[in-house]
Amino acid sequence: MQRNGPLALAFHTLVVGFMLAPLVIVCLVAFTPANTLSIPWGEVSLRWFRAVFEHSDLVQSFWNSLAVATIAATVAVALAVPAALAIARLRFRGRQALNGLLMSPLIVPHLVLGVAILRLFALIDARGSSAWLTAAHVVVVTPYALRLMVAALTGMDRAIEQAAQSLGAGTATVFRRITLPLMLPGITGGWVLAFINSFDEVTMSIFITSPQTVTLPVRMYMLATESIDPMMAAVSALIVGLTALVMVGLDRLYGLDKILVGSSQ
Amino acid sequence: MNDASNAPRRWVPLALSGPALALFALMVLLPLGLTALLSFQQFHPERGVEGGFTLAAYAQVLGDAYYWEIFGRTGWVALLTTVLCVLIGGPEAYILSRMRRPWRSVFLLVILAPLLVSVVVRAFGWSLLLGPNGLVNQAFEWLGIGRVRMLYTPIAVVVALVHVMLPFMVIPVWTSLQKLDPMVENAALAAGATPGIVMRRIVLPQVTPGLLSGSLMVFALSASALAIPGLLGGRRLKMVATLIYDEYLHELNWPLGAAIALALLVVNLAVMLSTNALLEGAYRRRMG
Numbered sequence: 001m002q003r004n005g006p007l008a009l010a011f012h013t014l015v016v017g018f019m020l021a022p023l024v025i026v027c028l029v030a031f032t033p034a035n036t037l038s039i040p041w042g043e044v045s046l047r048w049f050r051a052v053f054e055h056s057d058l059v060q061s062f063w064n065s066l067a068v069a070t071i072a073a074t075v076a077v078a079l080a081v082p083a084a085l086a087i088a089r090l091r092f093r094g095r096q097a098l099n100g101l102l103m104s105p106l107i108v109p110h111l112v113l114g115v116a117i118l119r120l121f122a123l124i125d126a127r128g129s130s131a132w133l134t135a136a137h138v139v140v141v142t143p144y145a146l147r148l149m150v151a152a153l154t155g156m157d158r159a160i161e162q163a164a165q166s167l168g169a170g171t172a173t174v175f176r177r178i179t180l181p182l183m184l185p186g187i188t189g190g191w192v193l194a195f196i197n198s199f200d201e202v203t204m205s206i207f208i209t210s211p212q213t214v215t216l217p218v219r220m221y222m223l224a225t226e227s228i229d230p231m232m233a234a235v236s237a238l239i240v241g242l243t244a245l246v247m248v249g250l251d252r253l254y255g256l257d258k259i260l261v262g263s264s265q
Numbered sequence: 266m267n268d269a270s271n272a273p274r275r276w277v278p279l280a281l282s283g284p285a286l287a288l289f290a291l292m293v294l295l296p297l298g299l300t301a302l303l304s305f306q307q308f309h310p311e312r313g314v315e316g317g318f319t320l321a322a323y324a325q326v327l328g329d330a331y332y333w334e335i336f337g338r339t340g341w342v343a344l345l346t347t348v349l350c351v352l353i354g355g356p357e358a359y360i361l362s363r364m365r366r367p368w369r370s371v372f373l374l375v376i377l378a379p380l381l382v383s384v385v386v387r388a389f390g391w392s393l394l395l396g397p398n399g400l401v402n403q404a405f406e407w408l409g410i411g412r413v414r415m416l417y418t419p420i421a422v423v424v425a426l427v428h429v430m431l432p433f434m435v436i437p438v439w440t441s442l443q444k445l446d447p448m449v450e451n452a453a454l455a456a457g458a459t460p461g462i463v464m465r466r467i468v469l470p471q472v473t474p475g476l477l478s479g480s481l482m483v484f485a486l487s488a489s490a491l492a493i494p495g496l497l498g499g500r501r502l503k504m505v506a507t508l509i510y511d512e513y514l515h516e517l518n519w520p521l522g523a524a525i526a527l528a529l530l531v532v533n534l535a536v537m538l539s540t541n542a543l544l545e546g547a548y549r550r551r552m553g
Contacts, residue, residue, distance in 0.1 A: 008360045015357045015431075016375055022390025022428065023382060025400065029393055037393060039400075079285040086281035098282055101289050107537045108293070109489030111506050112530045115513055115522060116296035119303055139292045142285065200383040203491045203506075207513065220385045224392075224496055233393070236386040243382050251374075 023240050030237035032230050048234035058235060061219035065199050068130065068215060072137035073194035076145045077187055079138070084149035085179075103143045110140065114207035121208055128210040136208055137198045144197055145190035152186030189254045196246065297530075304523035314519055322524035332508075332525075339505040342419055342494075343487035346426040350483045353427065354434030355476055359468065361435070362442040373439070380432045388496040391425040392416060395497075417499040425493045430486060434479035441475035442468075477543055485536045489529055505529055 004012070025039075032038050033045035052058055080102075086092070087099050105113060117136050118127075126132040160182070164174050202217035209218050216239075224232055279286075304322055307315040326332045361373055379387060394401050395415040402412045415421045445468070453463045491506040498504060503511075505525065512522030 004360050004363050008356075008363075011356060012360045012372070015353060016372060018353075018428065019376055019379055019431065021394060022387050022425075023379065025393045026386060026390045037396075079288065082281035083285040086278040090278045090281075092275070092278040095278070098278075098286065101293070102282075102285055104289070104293060107485075107534065108297075109485075109529060109533055111489050111491050111509060112300075112526045112533075113293070113296070115509060115526050116300040117292060118513065119299045119519070119523070120292070120296040123299065135288065135292060139289060142289075196381050200381070202383065202385055206491070206510070217383050217385045220383070220389075221492060221496070224385065224389055228389075228392070232389055236389055239383055239386050243378075247374075247378055247381060 026233045026236040027240055029230055029233040032233070035229070037228065037230055037233065048230040049238070051231045052234045052238065055231065057214075058216070058219060058223075061214045061216045064130070064213055065216040068134050068137055068213075069195045069198035071134050072141055072198040073145070073191050075134070075138045076142040076194045077191050080142055080145040080149050080190060081180075081183070081187065084146055084153055084183075087146075088150045088153035102146055105140045106143050110201070110203035113140065114204035117204070118207040127208070128212055130213050133205070133208060133213050133215075136204065137201060140201055140204060141194035141197045144193040145187075148186045148190040148193065149183060152183045156182050185254055189250070192246065192250050192253075196243070300523045301527060304520055304527055306520050308518050308520045313517065322520040325521060326524055326528070335503050335505060335508050338419070338503075339488055342422055342426070342504065343484050345423055346430055346487040347480050347484045349423070349427045350430050350434040351476055351480060354431050354479065355438055355472065357431075358435045358438035358442060358475075359472070361439060362445075373435075376435050377432045379428070384429055384492045385496070387429060388425055388493050391421060391428065392497060395421045395424065416497065417502060419498075419502065421497040422494050422502065422504075425497050426487050426490060429490070429493060430483040433482045433486065434476075437475035437479040437482075438472050439475075441472050445471045481536050481539065481543075485533045488536075489533060 028039050029037055030048055031044040031046070032040040033043055033047065034040070083098075083102060087095060087102075113136075121127045121129075121132060156179075161174050161178050164178050169177070199215075200217060201215070202221055205215050205218050206221060209215055214222075216235075220232065220235060303314070305318050305320065307317045307319050307321065309315050357376065361369060361376070364372065393399055396402070397412065397414070397416070399416075401415070405411060405413055413420075415424075450463050450467055453467055454460070458466070489506055490504075491510060494502065494504040494507050495510065498507065506529075509522050509526050509529070512518050512525065516522075
């Protein structure tokens, strides 16, 4: 195997630095004792983290995001499991169209989905409803769950199911005892990916949240356009930390590179 | 399953996909249809959306140089982002693929993991770095270049967009490189090819489909990105996404916003769906 030359490694170092720079800077600035956005070279302080927890709007929107993402990911998985079975296992007319429709939120810009759903919500007076907001999030995160599950099903060895069937197991038993357990890594990975994408979703949510249902990224977007103080850095650092924790867990569970590479094709 | 057992079970696919289908019909197809209708409705500055049928919104968008300037700016910002992603993401994916075992997956994660961090956080990080007193300007001053205004200019928007989009370029290139047997490169080198020839005749043809699909993805996502231009471009540097945002949430001229949003959707779909056509063409040329 060829080795990378010094020039290639220097380029690589720059790229890695570029990718990490904005994440590192928010984590540093979060610990500033000053009132302005600055890097704490000397003493560090947790005052801005305290400010985050005392900011009732931020805390409220964190809980909103947590609730929306948990329910949206769960519903998305519940919808994606049977849909994936149909798409991966059965041959029927309209299969491509069905797959295309369920994957469309990856192609239709979230901005366009946002204004389109805003129009629907305005007509049926659904603005301010957490349930409708969650339904919109389900739509956006279903493709991630569906893709991992279709991949899990197509990679599955059918011989195991056929063996169970020939030994007299019924369709329900085969599904419950064989197919579902074999899909489990896809289901867990799909759920986590759906959860993260719902938790981070800002472009669509910005149009369809109302003051009571504002999610964390939307709240942060609004705060960042109004005034910027180190509290923004502290929230951001908390999010980076939480994301890192989830990633370590996901990596142990499933192999993060597999999920990330597999999910963006 | 044979055909005999399949025939009476026509309802099975529908039953399995029905709930998802119903939700997507209600939350994707219906809203997009309603928005298409909305773009043809009349707007009155005081009374709002009035119904009826008019091409006024489209005429206004097409006839005003102000909108063309925003379309043009969005186009070149997305294009520049795409070119930079090709120039950075392509070589980086190649370097990653040549790394040894533990480092390869470690650095692949470092490049891809920012994908999971909220885009608002990443935009905020760049506003800290590129601000008038940010680290980048401090470095410029130390180097004797002097301070450069970057925040609320296309520079900040492009830099942050490249940061957000780079994983979408690295992933497809990385995937196409996985299919390249390193022995082919070694064989070419052993047969006397220079590294330049190996790059041009072996590596580049292999990664071209990846670069192509990555480019279309990056272009489409950049052209419709809202949070990055919203936070780093500010009010003065309007792009299509922030224009739609303002029409809907500040001007309340929904028919106009709907017309621009539909135009954006059509351009995006054209770009994204041409991926498949182009890729198939590229493969066919290589196979044939």
